Amino acid sequence: MNLNTPSFSTFTHDGLKLAYFDEGDPAGVPVLLIHGFASSAVVNWVHPGWLKTLGDAGYRVIAMDNRGHGASDKPTDPEAYRPWVMAEDSVSLLDHLRIPEAHFFGYSMGARISVFAALGHPDRVRSLVLGGLGIGMTDGVGDWDPIADALLAPALDDVTHDRGRMFRAFADQTKSDRNALAACIKGSRDLVARNDMGRIEAPTLIGVGTKDDIAGSAQELADLMPNAQALDIPGRDHMLAVGDRVFKKAVLDFYAEL
Template sequence: MTDALTQLTQLPDPRYVMAEDGMRIATYTWGEEEAPVVVLVHGFASNARDNWVETGWVRDLLRAGYRVLALDQRGHGASDKPRDPRAYELRLLARDVEIVLDTYLVDTARYVGYSLGARVGWEVTLDLTDRIERAVLGGVPDGVPLARLDLAQVRAYVDDGIPVQDPVTQNYIRLTERVRGNDTRALLAIAEGMRSSGTADPDPRRAPAQPVLFATGSRDAIIEGSRALAAACPRGRFLEIPDRHHFNAPGSRVFRQGAVEFLAEP
C-alpha cells in the first residue's frame, strides 16, 4: 500500500533526454510499459511535480489504465535552465517533446498540456498528426505565450528588486517564487524568447485535425480566445472549468475528470 501511494504522490528519479541543442530535458514515467501513453507538458513557471503530480493528474491517469510520461520543459524543474532567450523558441520546445517520445520509443500517444504546455501542444499536435491521437489543451492562449507579462517590470524586479505593479505580472512572480527550484532569470529569458523569436499566434486556418479538448477557467481572461480556438478545430470541444482562473485551473476535479473521460473516447 505504501509503495502504491508513493507512486501516485511523488516523482520518480528523472531520466534525462538530450535535446537537439544539447539541453538536458528531465523526464518521468509511471505505469505499465504496455499501457497506452499520455504525455504531460506543464505550464510556465511550473514543472511536472507541481502541475501534474500534486494536483492528482498522475494518480487519475494511472487509475484509468494509462502509462504516464511527463517532462520538465527546458528552463523548469530538473531540466537545464539556460538564460539565453534564443534557447526558448517555440519550435525548440515542441521539438523537445518529439525527441522525448522518440527516446522512449513511443509510436502513438495522447497529449495533455496546460498554458505554455498547451501552446506547445498545439504545435506538437500539428507536427505529429500520425502520433498524437487526441489532445487536451488547458488554458491555451490564442496569442503569443506570456504576452500579458510585463517584461520591463520583471526585469526591474530581477535586476534591482523594484516591486512589480502590474497585477497579472504579480501573479506570475508569485507562481515563480512559490515553485521550488525556479530560476527567475531563466523564466525571464523564456518570456523574452517567446517575444523576440517572432512566435506566431495559433493559426485557426491551420488547426489540428485530431480530437482536441480545450479547457479554460471561467475566470481566466483568455477564455474567449480559447473558446475560439476550439471552434476552429474540426473536432474541437470546449470545457469551461467553473470558478477557476489561469493559475489554479490545473487543480480542478472537473478539469481532470473531463480530460480523463475525453482521452478514453474511441
C-alpha cells in the same frame, strides 16, 4: 508507483539534459503531459493529482520538465524557447522512449507547445488536451513584457504589475531560475495562425476556467478546429483550473470516447 515523488530520468536533446518521469502502466496508452510557464512536471501534474488520476485509469503517464524549468537544463537565450523548438523536445522524449504516438496534454504554455507538436508531427499526436489556453493561442494573451521585468526585479516587493506579481510569486515559490524564465517568456509567445489551427485533425478538448483572465475563449478556439470541443471549468482562474475535478472527469471521458 510513488505518487508523491515519482523518480525522474534524463535524456539529451538539442545539447540539453532534460528531466522526465515515466509512471503508470507501462502497457497503458501513453499520455504526455507538458506543463505551463514557471511550473514543472511535479508542480503541474503530480501535486494537482493528474498523475494519480491518469495512473489509476490505466494510462502510462509521462511528463517532462520543459527546458528552463524544474530539473532540466536552463538556457538563457530567448531563441531557445520558441514553441516549435520546445515541441521538438517533447517529440524527442517519445523517440527516446520508443513511443510512436501519445495523447498530448498541455497546460497554458504547454498547450501552445502541444499545438506546435501537432502541427509539426501530426502522426505522433493521438489527441490533444489544451488546458488554460483558448483563443489566446491565436490572438495573444496580452502584454507579457512586465512579467519578464517582474522576474528580473530584485524582489517581489519591487513589482507593481498585478500579473507580474502573480508569476514572480509563483517563480519564487517553485524556486525557479528567474533568468531562464525571463528568457522563456520572451521567446515562447509565438502565436498560431487561425488557418493552422484548422489543419489540426487530432481530436481535441480545450478546457479553460470561467475566471481565467489570460486564456481567452475555449469555444472560439474549438470553433477553428475540425474535431475540437470546449469545456468551461466553473469558477476557476488560470492557476486553479488545472487540478479541478470537473476538468479531470472531462479528460477521462474524452479519452474513453476515442
